Amino acid sequence: MLAPIVIVGGGFGGLYTALELAKRPNHPPLLLIEPNGRFIFLPFLYELLSGELAQWQLAPRYDNLLAGHGIGWLKDRVSQINPETSKLYTAGGKEISYSRVVIATGSTPFGFGVPGVQAHTQGFHSLSDVERLQALIKQLKNQPQPLQKIAVVGAGPCGVELACKLADLLQGAAVVELLEKGPQCLPNAKAFNRNQALQALQRRDVRLRCHCQVL
Ligand SMILES: Cc1cc2nc3c(=O)[nH]c(=O)nc-3n(C[C@H](O)[C@H](O)[C@H](O)COP(=O)(O)OP(=O)(O)OC[C@H]3O[C@@H](n4cnc5c(N)ncnc54)[C@H](O)[C@@H]3O)c2cc1C
Structure with a gap:
C-alpha cells in the first residue's frame, strides 16, 4: 500500500492542507498528526474569554472535523523525521513511513529575550x-x-x-x-x-x- 502523505500539525495550515488534499481525486492516504484533541479557531479566542462563545463553538474536536473526509488522525507529537528513510517518529513511540510530509507546526509564543x-x-x-x-x-x-x-x-x-x-x-x-x-x-x-x-x-x-x- 502507498505510504500516506503525513501532515504534521493541525492548526489552520495543517488542517486546511489535509482537507484540500482530501478533495483531490485518487489522492494517497492522508494522515494528520496533532497532539491536541481540539482545533482552536484562534480569531475567536476573545469571544471565549468574554463568554460570548462556548468552547465547543470555537474548539471543535478533530475526530468530528475529519469525519467523512477520508483523513486519518493520530493524536501524537512528531519528535523526529528522517528524510533518507522517509520515516518519522512520534513521542508516543510510533514509526511511520510517509510518501510526502507537510510540516505545519506553527509558532510558539516568544519572549524576545526579555527577562521575566x-x-x-x-x-x-x-x-x-x-x-x-x-x-x-x-x-x-x-x-x-x-x-x-x-x-x-x-x-x-x-x-x-x-x-x-x-x-x-x-x-x-x-x-x-x-x-x-x-x-x-x-x-x-x-x-x-x-x-x-x-x-x-x-x-x-x-x-x-x-x-x-x-x-
Ligand atoms: C488570539 C489570536 C487571534 C488571532 N486572530 C487572527 C485573525 O483575526 N486573522 C488572522 O489571519 N490570524 C489571526 N491569528 C493568527 C493565526 O491564528 C495564526 O497565524 C495561525 O494559527 C497559524 O496557523 P498554523 O497552522 O501555521 O500554526 P498553529 O495554529 O500554531 O498550529 C500549529 C499546530 O501544530 C501542532 N504541533 C506543533 N508541534 C507539533 C509536532 N511536533 N507534532 C505534531 N503537531 C505539532 C500544534 O499543536 C498546533 O496545533 C490570531 C492568533 C491569535 C493567538
Whole structure:
C-alpha cells in the first residue's frame, strides 16, 4: 500500500492542507498528526474569554472535523523525521513511513529575550491561557484594590483587541494599559483602521502608551 502523505500539525495550515488534499481525486492516504484533541479557531479566542462563545463553538474536536473526509488522525507529537528513510517518529513511540510530509507546526509564543516573561506574564494563545485570564479578571473584580492595573504588551491587532475586551470585562475594576514600543498602535494598518482602533481604545479608557518598550 502507498505510504500516506503525513501532515504534521493541525492548526489552520495543517488542517486546511489535509482537507484540500482530501478533495483531490485518487489522492494517497492522508494522515494528520496533532497532539491536541481540539482545533482552536484562534480569531475567536476573545469571544471565549468574554463568554460570548462556548468552547465547543470555537474548539471543535478533530475526530468530528475529519469525519467523512477520508483523513486519518493520530493524536501524537512528531519528535523526529528522517528524510533518507522517509520515516518519522512520534513521542508516543510510533514509526511511520510517509510518501510526502507537510510540516505545519506553527509558532510558539516568544519572549524576545526579555527577562521575566516566562515567569511573570500571561500569554493569549491557548484554551488554558483563556482560563488563566478569566481567573485573573474574576480576582481583580472580586477583590478591588486601589490603582489596580493590567498591562497588555504590543499594540498590534491582537493587543488592541485583547485590551478592549479586557476593559469591557473588567468594568473599571482595573486600568488597562496598552504598551507599544513604536510611535503608534497598529503600525501596519491603514489610517482608517488605526483611527477606528484609537476610538475603540478611548471609548473604553484604555491607556495607550507609545514609545514604551518593555526591557
Ligand atoms: C488570539 C489570536 C487571534 C488571532 N486572530 C487572527 C485573525 O483575526 N486573522 C488572522 O489571519 N490570524 C489571526 N491569528 C493568527 C493565526 O491564528 C495564526 O497565524 C495561525 O494559527 C497559524 O496557523 P498554523 O497552522 O501555521 O500554526 P498553529 O495554529 O500554531 O498550529 C500549529 C499546530 O501544530 C501542532 N504541533 C506543533 N508541534 C507539533 C509536532 N511536533 N507534532 C505534531 N503537531 C505539532 C500544534 O499543536 C498546533 O496545533 C490570531 C492568533 C491569535 C493567538
